[in-house]
Amino acid sequence: MQGLKLAREFYQVCRPILRAELTGIMDAAAVGLVGEGSECFGCDDAQSRDHDFGPAFCLWLPREMLLAEQSRIEAAFAKLPGEFQGFESRLAPQRRQGRVGPLPLEDFYAFFTGLNRAPVTWQEWLAIPEYQLAACTNGEIFEDKGGVFTRWRDVLLGCYPRDVLLKKMAARCMVMAQTGQYNLPRSLQRNDPVAAMLASARFAEAALSFVFLCNRRYMPFYKWAGKLAGELPVLGAQVSQVLHALAFAPMQAEQGSQVVAAVEDFCTHAANHLRAVGLSTAPGNWLWEHGPQIMRHVEEPALLRMDMLQG
Numbered sequence: 001m002q003g004l005k006l007a008r009e010f011y012q013v014c015r016p017i018l019r020a021e022l023t024g025i026m027d028a029a030a031v032g033l034v035g036e037g038s039e040c041f042g043c044d045d046a047q048s049r050d051h052d053f054g055p056a057f058c059l060w061l062p063r064e065m066l067l068a069e070q071s072r073i074e075a076a077f078a079k080l081p082g083e084f085q086g087f088e089s090r091l092a093p094q095r096r097q098g099r100v101g102p103l104p105l106e107d108f109y110a111f112f113t114g115l116n117r118a119p120v121t122w123q124e125w126l127a128i129p130e131y132q133l134a135a136c137t138n139g140e141i142f143e144d145k146g147g148v149f150t151r152w153r154d155v156l157l158g159c160y161p162r163d164v165l166l167k168k169m170a171a172r173c174m175v176m177a178q179t180g181q182y183n184l185p186r187s188l189q190r191n192d193p194v195a196a197m198l199a200s201a202r203f204a205e206a207a208l209s210f211v212f213l214c215n216r217r218y219m220p221f222y223k224w225a226g227k228l229a230g231e232l233p234v235l236g237a238q239v240s241q242v243l244h245a246l247a248f249a250p251m252q253a254e255q256g257s258q259v260v261a262a263v264e265d266f267c268t269h270a271a272n273h274l275r276a277v278g279l280s281t282a283p284g285n286w287l288w289e290h291g292p293q294i295m296r297h298v299e300e301p302a303l304l305r306m307d308m309l310q311g
Contacts, residue, residue, distance in 0.1 A: 001085070003039025003053060004140060010055035010084045011142050018059075021076035025069055030060040030149030034139035035099055035108070041138050043224045056090035056100035057142065060149050063104040073102050105149055112136035118155040122300055125164045126311070130209060134220035159216040163300045164311075166279070170294040171311030172210035173270070177288035178309070179203040180263040188256030196251040200259070204246055207266060211239045214273060235269060242266040 011031060019026055035058070038044040044053070059073075066073070074093075082089050091101050110116055112132040119125045137156050144150045159165060180203030187195035205222070208229050212219040215232045219225050230240035245262035267285040274280035280293035291308055298304055 002042060003037070003044045004033055004042055006055050006085065006087065007033040007039070007057045008140065008142060010081075010089070011057045013084065014057075014080045015143075017079055018076055021079065022069075022073065025061065025065065025073065026145065028061060028065060028146040030105065030141060030144035030146060031057055032139060032141035032143070033057050033100070034136060034141070034153075035112075036135055037099060038224065040135070041220060041224050041228065043227055054087045054090040054095070055084040056096075058100050058108075059102050060105040060108060061102065062146075062148070063106050066102055066104050070102075077101065105152075109136060109152055113156075118152050122161055122164050122303065125160050126167075130212070130218045131221045134218035137218065138220070159218070160213075163298045163303055165213060165216070166294050166298050167303045167306065168311040169210060169213050169279070170291040170298075171309055172206045172213065173274075173287040173291040173294065174308045175206035176203055176210065176267065176270070177286060177291070179206065181267060181287065184263060185256065185260045188251065188260065191252065193251040196256070200246045200251070200263075203263060204243055207239050207242065207270075210270065211235045235273060238266050238269040 015031075022029075033056070034040055039053070061069075061073075077091055080089065080091055082092070088095075090096060093101070106116055109118075112135055113119060113128050115124060115128075119128065133156055137153060141150060141153070160168065179199045184196055184199040184203060187193075187199055205225075208225045209219045211229050211232060211234065212225075214234045215236075217232065220228060226240070226243050229243075230236050242262045242265065245259055249256075249259035249262075251259075264285060267287050270287060271280070271282070271285040271290055274290050274294065275282075279297060280290045282289040282293050295304060295308070
C-alpha cells in the first residue's frame with residue numbers, strides 16, 4: 001500500500017476521535033498529506049519504507065489557534081491509534097519530523113514559497129523554485145472545514161501567471177537548444193564524455209521543466225520528475241522516451257548518433273506543440289528560434305528585458 005492511501009484510510013479511523021476531542025478546533029482545520037516525501041507525490045514503493053514511512057497526516061491550523069490550543073491538540077493526538085494496518089504511526093511527536101501532525105498553516109506555505117500569503121506579483125512567482133511549488137501542491141486534502149488552506153492551495157494550483165509561464169517556457173527552449181541540440185553533439189564529436197554527460201543532464205532538466213510547464217504543472221524534485229513527467233498528457237510520452245535514451249546511451253562518439261537523434265526527435269515534438277498552440281511560427285525544430293517567438297506573447301516589459309536563458 002502506498003503512503004497516501006494509507007494516510008487517507010488512517011484519517012478516517014482517527015477522524016471521530018479528533019472530532020470528539022477537538023470540538024470547534026476541527027472546524028478551522030485542514031487535514032491531508034502534502035509536502036516533502038515520495039508518498040506525497042505517489043512515488044513511494046517498497047524501498048521507500050526503509051525510512052520515514054507509516055500512517056500519518058497533517059492537521060493545519062492558523063498559527064494563533066494552534067499555539068493557544070496546543071495542549072488540547074496534543075492530548076487528542078495521544079489518543080489516536082499507535083499502529084494501523086501493521087505499520088507504526090508517525091504521529092508520535094518524536095516521529096513527525098515537522099512533516100506531519102499539527103502544523104501552522106501559514107508556516108507551511110511560508111516554508112515553500114517564502115511568503116506569508118499567496119504570490120501576487122510576477123516577481124514573487126518567478127522567485128519561487130518550481131520544485132517548492134510542486135511540493136506544496138501535491139498530495140491530497142482530506143478535509144478543510146475552514147477553507148483557508150484550500151484557497152491558498154487553489155491559487156498555487158492555478159500555475160504561473162501567463163507572462164511568467166511563457167518566460168519560463170522560452171528559457172527552457174533556449175537551454176534545450178544550447179545544451180542538447182548544440183553542445184551535446186559537439187561534445188560527442190570531440191570525444192569528451194564528461195562534457196557530453198553534463199550537456200545531456202542540463203538538456204534533460206530543461207526538457208522536463210518544459211513539459212511540466214506545457215501541462216501547467218510544476219516540475220518536482222529531480223528524484224521524481226522523470227517518473228511523473230511520463231504520466232503527463234502533453235509531451236509526457238515523448239520526454240520519457242528521450243530521457244531513457246539519454247540515461248542508457250554511452251557518451252562516446254561512436255554511439256553518439258542515437259542519442260543526438262533522440263534529442264532532435266523530442267525537439268521536433270516540442271516545436272510542433274508550440275506551433276499547434278499558437279506560441280510560435282518558426283519553422284523546423286531548432287528551439288533557439290522558438291524561444292523569441294514565445295516571448296512575442298509576453299506583455300511585461302521587465303520580463304522582456306531579461307536574459308533569454310533565465311526564467
